[in-house]
Amino acid sequence: MAVAAYASLVSLSDVLDNVQHPSRRHRLHLDKEQIGGLQQKVQFLQDFLELHSQRISPEMEDLGRQLAVVADEADDIIDFHVVNQLCERSQDKTHHMAALSSFRQDIEKIIKRIDSITEKLMMVKEERVDIQEQQPIVSGNMGSTTPSSSDKNTMVGFDERLLQVVDELTRDESDLRILPIVGMGGIGKTTLAQNVFDHPYIINRFDMRIWFTISQQYSVREILLKYLINGKKIKASAADELDLAKLGECFHKLLFGERYLIVLDDLWSIKAWEDFKMSFPNNSNGSRILVTTRLLDVARPLGFDNHYFTVNFLDKDKSWDLLSEKAFAQKSCPYPELEKIGRNIARCCRGLPLAIVVIGGLLAKSKDKQEYWEFVAKNVTSFVNSGDDDYCLKILSLSYNSLPIHLKPCFLYMRVFPEDDRIEASKLIKLWISEGFLKPVGGKSVKEAAKEYLKDLADRNLILIRKWTDTGKIKTCGVHDILRELCFRESEREHLIRIPKAQKIPFTVLNDGDVCFLCSHKQDRQNRIHLQEVLIGLQSTTVASPSVCEACNNMYQNLNKFRWVKVFKSVHDESDVTSPLHTKLRYLKVKGYNRIEKNQKHIVPGTISLLWNLQILDLGHSKTVSLSEVWEMPKLRRLSINSSLPDLLEGQDSTILENLSTLSSSRGFSCSEEIVKRIPNLKKLYVVWPVSLDKLALFNKLESFSLKYNFCRLEDIDFPTSLKKLSLSRCLFPWEKMTIIGSSLPNLEVLKLNNAFKGREWNPVEGEFLRLKVLSIKNHDLEQWGAEDIHFPNLHGLYLEEMFELKEIPLSIGDIYTLHSIHFQICGEFAMNSALEIVKDQKEKGNESLQVYVNGKQVDEERVFSDSDLSFVDSDEEQS
Template sequence: MAVAAYASLVSLTDVLDSVQLPRRRHRLHLDKEQIQSLQQKVLFLQHFLELHSQRISPEMEDLARQLAVVADEADDIIDYHVVNQLLEKSRDNTHHMAALSSFRQDIDKIIKNIDSITEKLMMVQEERVAIQEHPPTIFASMGTTAPSSSDKNTMVGFDERLFQVVDELTRDESDFQILPIVGMGGIGKTTLAQNAFHHRLIVDRFDICIWFTISQQYSVRELLLKYLINAKIIEARVGGELDLAKLGECFHKLLFRKRYLIVMDDLWSIKAWEDFNRYFPVNSNGSRILVTTRLLDVARSLGFDNHYFTMTFLDNDESWDLLCEKAFARKSCPYPELEEIGRNIARYCFGLPLAIVVIGGLLAKSNHTREYWDFVEKNVTSFVNSGDDDHCLKILSLSYHSLPIHLKPCFLYMRVFPEDDWIEASKLIKLWIGEGFLKPVGGKSMKGAAEEYLKDLVDRNLILIRKWTRSGKIKECGIHDILRELCFRESKREHLIRVPKAQKIHISIPISDDTCFLCGHGGESNKIHLQEVCVGSQSTKVVNPSVCEACSNMYQNLNKLRWVSIHDQSCVRYLLHTKLRYLDVERGDRFSMNRSVIILDKFFLLWNLQILDLNSMETTSLSEVWEMPKLRHLCNYTGSLPDPVKGQDSTILQNLSTVWIQKFCCSEEVVKRIPNLKKLCSSGWLSGDYCLAQFNKLESLHLGFGKSGLEDIGFPTSLTKLSLVFCTFHWEKMTIIGSSLPNLEVLKLHSAFEGAEWSPIEGEFLRLKVLVIFSEELEHWGAEDIHFPNLHALYLHHMKNLEEIPLSIGDINTLQSIYLDKCRVSTINSAMEILKDQKEKGNESLQIYVNVVNEEPVYFRLR
């Protein structure tokens, strides 16, 4: 319960911050000193739990339970008064003294309840200290930074097995074969398959390599659709309209007569295999299917002549080697006094790689003292000696219990995502912020704090990195299914999400307004279990937020929704009295020309809203945005942000850091109102005076469909990422970008420049790491290695007229990869010359990827 109490207190602190923010049109009537007094008490309790979360007694657990309830009640009371005042203010300007008095009385009750719990907590703590002669050491993770091992899948003890798998897959036999890998969860099946999948012999042998993660809940259509879209075989808009038969036919055609390798990871049944198998052509050319499964009967059924690979546990030496790799980022222990203890820890993980990796992440974050390692050894040993078959989960729980309390809610939140899900890091961060789990530390923003939290959990091997961005940041992540099970177990124990507090609703199928989504008057298919709504299950699908009077009276907690995703704007009006922090609105038919218009005149009631994604929905006006002081993220592809009304009491949107808008009014007043803007995307063009240089914290800028000159924009020197799309600039103007942006690291040019020749100038683009060019006009690129001395990756798309890539580009010491997509043959040949030249110079690290335009695109890597 300490985690639930802590999460509620952090969320309440954010609410108290919100209620004190100045508002120009809808000023709240409250006792500011009283609110600040309450906030200080809440911050004290946060600090207390941070200090003592590792040694909470049963008495403290009971008090923490009470504290969580009081904090949630305080959240409700504040929201009640704020919404009532906003509603009254929108009608007339009377009764504010009565509102102030009522608000003050309720806050006073909250303070008394918190004071009572605080006093009891202090008494319990004093008694505990008095009893103990030596208070126990708090074994929380230390602040030392260890190298992250998350960017690679360490193979320890499986070299021979990897050789066998690769040999089987590349054997010169034309028969179509299925090779199963079987073993318990966490034993390394997926890691072995991944290392085989990316092995050089595999990449060279197969025309197409495809990876499917199946899991217990799967959709053949969704997996095929996702692959075909990612491989650019079909467009998302077209694919969304195709049924399974059409998608399967397209997939079958893609593989026909090609030598392919398909990995089916985490297969749970023969039925799942049969559902997919019909779309795999049986080519007699050495095509292979590699399957990983926990079920021996599945492996036996699929394996040719009953042949399959069985994963075995690591022996003691291999376990120790893997633990060293994770704890020290090296193959041996640099502390002789810890080796004996460490070997015991590794031995009692029973050779299970997942357990060793997670414990290694725990030890990597420690200060490597004998006392701490003794503590870990004692706990791991006790789990083994208990005789409980669940010892693996108990070993993994060590890492959870050793987490600082501020990371625990974020880790436990991972359970809401489906098994084996690929989670967008940006979305996860928004959800953490929306739940109120985060607090800014060290001057960082909420987003910055969330990124630190995510990195910390990755470094502890509790969250997996599934995909990186071009600039080297986490793009997609996930969690091992055993650790996900741990999240479920610990969430239940911690009571982190308490019914009936609703956390999320996803609204996807609009029906008649008189149909209640709780009791389902519209028919049996429209019914939904209340508990699903209350706990925010990922599987929750709500057909309409309309609630009948009976259900509204019975379930009054529906106004506590934090995150709502709506695919029809007609549902918006039901949500104006909720505690929304994250609202995502998009029509199901995004490409329809008959889109409805959202009216935002009542959005000021969403006083705590932080993330507003209107996507492609049209709006009457976004002027209400200027009355949302908590707003952090605004997205509306088809809207425009109007110039705010000038005034000395203007609301300053200190938190607004991301704006994605069609037409951005870049005036002096706008600059004044959003001083901390970090990311700006204007899919139309800028209007007003060009004051971009005054956004001195802007890091990422995306501009599209521009007609003005580059010299008119005035880029801020703080930019690290710039994207220009469908502009009409000339290549000689590139020097404006190169000379005025000393911190630029990522540059994306999509049909942004006109002309046949670009000759870069030395001394510009000194920090550029990623360069992406999409141009059908460019013929000659007069670049050398000195022009991009820090380049890591080069992407060339649709360069149909580019004669060649300059040979000296390969001499850039930092260059790791070149990607060519639909380029002319001479350009591809020049890339092969670069690769050959670099190999002759001893450079084996450069990788070149090519997409050749045939009947179907085929991606391969030049070697």
């Protein structure tokens, strides 16, 4: 329960911060000193769990369980008092004093319970320190001179990678070099290393070959001692007389002058390498060290020039070959009736050799072949995780167990996504923020922290990167099905996800009792679960009764602890219905109306400010009125509305939304000094039909700006020099004005144009767009593009779509050193013939890295375009 306790404490810390910084209009009656003291205690416990999470005893687990409960109850109590005070209209001092007294008493009870748990934690910690000091360190893995000969080490599908590693290890460079092999658990790193270790060329090349398995818990002394004793270099009777320094010296002498290969298998930290390296002499004779690790942060610094080898998932054919090898002891299937089923089973293993080996072992033991195989095919993940005493999960759980505790809630949250899902990184980050999992450190925002968390999980090979942007950021990601099962098991054990903090509501189904109020999915009337209604706010309207599906009810532990606030009203000619939302929401997205309801208006009454923890409010295309209460929501980080920013109400003169970093305003946005003063930290701005943009440069932290439909002249838009991304759509500026953008935005990295300029010719100017990495041009009547490589010296990706009039792509575009891809989508024949010429030209110049795509299909110099190439083909290629 340590993970749940930590997640609850981080979330509570955010709530405590919120309660100390309410809107300036709604003052809360609370004891700030008391709240500050509670926050310090919560912070202490967070730090304690971060420090001791790898050494949690059963006693500490039980205390962690109690701590999670207390933190959640504290959240409930604070929410109860804050919402009640926000609803209260009375100005009576006696009433205020009573509210303050009640709040103070409830917080004091929480503090006493937290103090009691903290005291017990300290006692348990001291007892464990005493025990550990009395016990000698014993390594569960002492190391060995040769790799395991287990039959689980059959190598299929890595022949090319094997030759690459052997070639790298046997190069002529004389200095001692380290070659890391990195990949997720169970992907075949050790198997590859074993086959390298036993390769005939390696055996002939090196005088000595030594294999050490390190793992998470290791003892350098025991590993070296075991090798030296087994090799009869020292006597076992003398072992007690040799300390680590003497053992290291003995091992160093043994290797001195020899050309050696040492494999350090399953390395988990740079510290482990530091502990060993003094024992390995640099003989300047081509000695090598081969390292296997799951962690990119270990592989990068160890590899020469940050060079390392990755082990990727098997493709479907190689997966089937490996499954056949394990099930039939041969690469071909002797039973034709099983091949189709078997290939489906192999596909469901998602290319992970460990899963294929486990399932293959089960299939090898089966008697009723076809019937059993069909049964397995329907439950592949379950069989993988139950086979060989949970062998597969035990291997993969090592990666989870080694995580620092602040990453564990974020990883376990991956269970909420479907199998093999492609998850948008931006969506995942929003959901992590909404759950309160993120702890901003060092002045960074929670969004910046989330990006670092995501990168860290990817570097640890727990989250898969499905797609990168051209600017080197994670676009989409996912999690392997086997790891997703691990997320399920651990989150169930931890009781991690207790209440939903994010909600998506389609206006079209607000009154539909057959729709789950949390996930918006249709539910069987017999299986739907009505929630206990604890409603506050407006009393004069009909309330849609909230109900949830069975899946959501099973996922969230405390649904009936919600307090519902009546917020959105769908206004019809014949009815007036209010939609309830729960007060702890941090992320609310309201999906748009359908065509039948396009003339409806949806009222957002003042009670929306009762969602006092709300950080993301996305109203999309829904027509809303009466939205002035957003100025009373100081924690808002992202706001998306189908209107201009609302006017300030009486008493809101000093309102500043300091946390608002993203604003999407569909119509009527006016960039005035007053607006800039209200939202000074804006980083992303999306506007449609703006009124004025002459003060845009006052947003001196703005990094991304998107403009659609515009009456302004380009020269009347004062762009801030901080912009890194600019998107223009249907603005119809003349091409000769493009120099305004190129000369005024020195930091621009992404430029996306959709029918943004008009004219037949664009001649870029040298010295502009020096940092541009992505250029996307769509739906223009451009015929002549006088671009050369000097105009975009740092370009990574070029995207051209619906460019029917373009005569050619300048051949020198392919000479841009940094360019790695050009994408054509529904373009004219002339433009796509240019693609072929660029490919030919670059291959003649020895550039094999440039990739050219036409309608999502990669082309090469031999390719001849067919009619189908000139028609529309869906492509998942997207720009940054």
